[in-house]
Amino acid sequence: MRFILVNGRTPFRLSLCALCRKPIGASYLREIETRLPYCDDQCYVEHCQGAVLAIENQARAS
Known part of the structure; x- marks a missing residue:
């Protein structure tokens, strides 16, 4: 996980x-x-858990 925490801006x-479509606040x-x-x-x-599951499912299908 690589992210930036933004406070007060x-x-x-x-x-x-990107996941729940709620407006972004401060x-x-x-x-x-x-x-x-x-x-x-x-x-x-x-979001990260969903991405891992998608990769695992793709690997199983191959």
Whole structure:
């Protein structure tokens, strides 16, 4: 997991959480590689777990 925790600063443009689609407030996480914003740590963790499951399923199908 590689992310930046942003406190007290809202994005320049209206942004939505990459997972739950809630508006981003003054505190949020931004993934370093994709620059996708997440409203909190729980959404980021769920995103990471989903990505791992997709990779595992793809490996099993091969």
